[in-house]
Amino acid sequence: MTEAARGTRGPGRRPGPTETREAILARARELFAEKGYDGASLRAIARAAGVDPALVHHFFGNKEGVFVEAMRFPVEPSVLLPRILAAPRDELGETMVRSFLLVWGDAERRARLLAMLRSAMTNERVAAMTREFLTSALFGRAGEVSGVPPLKVQAAVGHMIGVMILRYVLAVEPLASASEDELVRLLAPALQGYLG
Template sequence: MTQAARPARGPGRRPGPTETREAILAEARELFAEKGYDGASLRAIARAAGVDPALVHHFFGNKEGVFIEAMRFPVDPSVLLPQIMSGPRERLGEVMVRTFLGVWGDAARRAPLLAMLRSAMTNEKAAALMREFVTSALFARAGEVAGVPQIRIQAAAGQMIGLMILRYVLRVEPMASASEDELVELVAPALQRYFG
């Protein structure tokens, strides 16, 4: 696009912070789609957007922060995990059930998750992107913080993901109408078993 084609912006006017932020996110989305989560570095995202890496840092903290914003991922693991781990260990299962219900129960937060999952079902690149992100930002870190082997974290996550699909996508009854407390009573012990 030539300068002349941008009527709202005079020649030589520098883009404002909002425009720069959006430009970085647009480039990030492209790079993530092309290179995956592990393959797209913060430096490469900055280069593609024509800005200094320090500015990307300033706006988003780190690559994880860029991803969360660019993909509208409805959960920030660096906030969520400490929150889940803050309670007593014997209530980990309960807190995990309540946390999943909080995120998935909110249609606006559920939508981008379902969009990513849907893409992952058709497209290997989209699957790799989601796999790399959840592996490094969620599972690996959760396993570390909780001192639990990866496969047990994944079994617990699997329990909750499947439950969320039955409750919020297929909406089978009585799962769809069960109260939060009923679900805690039903499922928390199964999760707790994985956290041993």
């Protein structure tokens, strides 16, 4: 009787794409928690999950994609950054404000952002992973593409995170009920000062 007839599988094979994908994510979470974003390679994640690195690449594209999925990161930098950086240099501030409002205005993504921020504030490992990820995947890449120094990029992002927390988490008025256009008019010049 063959293995297929007995309902067993050969060594190293996974039962199917969903189970394999979830196994990769589970091992990736463990490695990111243990080694941080910079210390966990795609090859190490594949080895821990018992799969070929090409399969990890197939499911997630790159390490950033694995991290976003494994940590349920609510924003994909490879999608968000090109949208912001495609704006003319004198419109970077406005584009960044609108992008933050779009992301934080979505209740599901906002909940995931808050969970990540809370985790980072209470767990040094999560803080280190988040810091490493943001530094290499977001701040570093934005600086390289735009030519804006990292300190200025970080200041602009910090500015917006503070505003988003006041608006969506603490619901401080009149910020909480201000229209998006009002916020763009108010915040875009400040962000443009950082980025322009």
